[in-house]
Amino acid sequence: MHRWSELFIPTLREAPADAEVASHKFLVRAGYIRQLAAGIYSYLLLGNRSFNKIMAIVREEMDKIGQEFYLPALHPLSLWEASGRWPHVVGENLFRLKDRKGADMALGMTEEEVMTSIALKDLRSYKQLPQIWYQIAPKFRDEPRPRSGLLRVRQFMMKDSYSFDIDAAGLDVSYKKHYSAYCRIFDRCGLKYMVVEADSGAMGGKESHEFMVRTPAGEDQVVSCDGCDYAANMEKATSKLEPWGDLAPEGDGKPLLVHTPGQKTIEDVAKFLGVSPKNKIKTLALMADEVDEGKKKSRQIVVLMRGDHQLNEAKLNATVGAATRPMEEGEIKALFNSPPGYLGPMGIEWAKELHRLLFPHKDADKPVLLVDKALEGRANLIAGANKEDYHLKNLTPGKDFIPTAYADLRSVTAGEACPNCGKPLRIDTAVEIGHIFKLGYRYSESMGLRVLDKTSMEMMPIMGCYGIGMERILTAAVEQGNDENGFWLPPAIAPFEIVVSPVNMKDDAVRKAAEDIAKRLEAAGFDVILDDRDERPGVKFKDADLVGIPFRITVGKKVTEGTVEVAIRSTHEVRDATITRVVEYFQELLGRAG
């Protein structure tokens, strides 16, 4: 029997001054966690109990589709060089250290390399496929800015799994198995989540979904439709645009120089010329810098958007395969020979094909012109003339200038039409609790994973990787259920399901009834804590409300009538229950067989 008086549950009356989000404040106040350093937390009794329950659920569901391993977190750095992720892909986020001999080591951020190295040594034949291997283990990331309590940390517990299949169809199966296992896991954890299409990143990925929980504390923007099941990460989301009429050509229809003195912004020019920003081209001048073998190389990238649209940097980075930054004034002058405010696509020789930036090809030195798909097929648009105080009319993409490529580069805004059903889209902030990802051949290829196929030929297995952040589940659950007094967790992941609170420990009838109730509930399989502290009732109620336990049984004066009160934390509902039938009462309430 768990007796509160004997346990270490250091609740705080006030939230730590440096906590901002609800989950951070309450997890500290409730004595779940204590901070050791930025982004590094200790779990105390309650936090650990909750954590273990979450891991047990994940393990149970994962065991239905895969096999649990336990891999080291301490890796030779050479492993990360072999896969090509160190130094460029993971960069400073990889924790590094040296052993006593001076050998370079790293703390694992994920385990693709380790898993693949096992596969590499011991997978020989297509007959051994498919495989799904997983583990639940700490991961380390030297985040530039840990934040929001457990939301973004430097050490965290991750369930990561990896699938190896013969072909894309096999990968589909492994992927779908994970998709449904994840749904079962998050359902059982009592989370209200959504599954969204995700950006697969600059690595040129394939299909990817994220499991998201809406909360203002989150770091991701999620676009979704209430009318259908469309949902996507902002980095990936699209929308259907209202058709917008093109202007009629003026003059002979050729690009026409117009005087626009002092008119620099889209709005100014549109107003000055009496047109909508939707008939204007927004010209964005960017640079992509890449470092390869110590050589720094920059590439000019110009993006054209519809005047009223916003560039989505994640989409741009995925398209270009590199990070970009705005051009500096000198760089703008060098390319456009014009001051900012009057930039446009005319008079510049653009690259004809979009290759990887540092990939040597004949256009490698030419600037790249990316045109957002919203401008594809439009005509007689207005853009800067690359000449101070002048703009050009009658510009038609594909005719007057040839883009290097058209791409979806636009950020969706709330209220735009769903690409599937046309209903208005909504945008929410959300926290990512899980991510499934079709890796393809990236690691099989870079690490040389091969098995023999039916015809005795070598073939490369295709991989997938799948992650769940354990503390994100806890955090999301707290964000999802809290009020000014504390929080409540879904029973499946709460440290205790029921707290029994005798109102006065010195009253023998009350104390004995409470002990008896707690014992019987425990014998029936409920996870119970008895608040046997010699505290005033107010203290016990405040603590009970704070620490995330979903149900409370108040044992007070009514014991003489044979009843106690059952308080439902989430709804504040209080009901009387007959002492002799308390076990049955909870069996019914929690839908558990007697």
Place this chain on the structure above:
RNA sequence: CGGGGAGUGGCUCAGCCUGGUAGAGCACCUGGUUCGGGACCAGGGGGUCGGAGGUUCAAAUCCUCUCUCCCCGACCA
């Protein structure tokens, strides 16, 4: 890494401007009275004022450097 903020007992904070040798509330310990929503009375313990250097007769307070933590941004397969 850029911008902002903060480090004083376990927690929340005051004191700093205008230097004079550290305080409050909560928590904790002892005794007593209380006992259905963070009780009250009395007594008590606990602080290198983040660290280093400097100015001064004297530094929590002024100056310099530095470390740490938080927030916004950048970043986040």
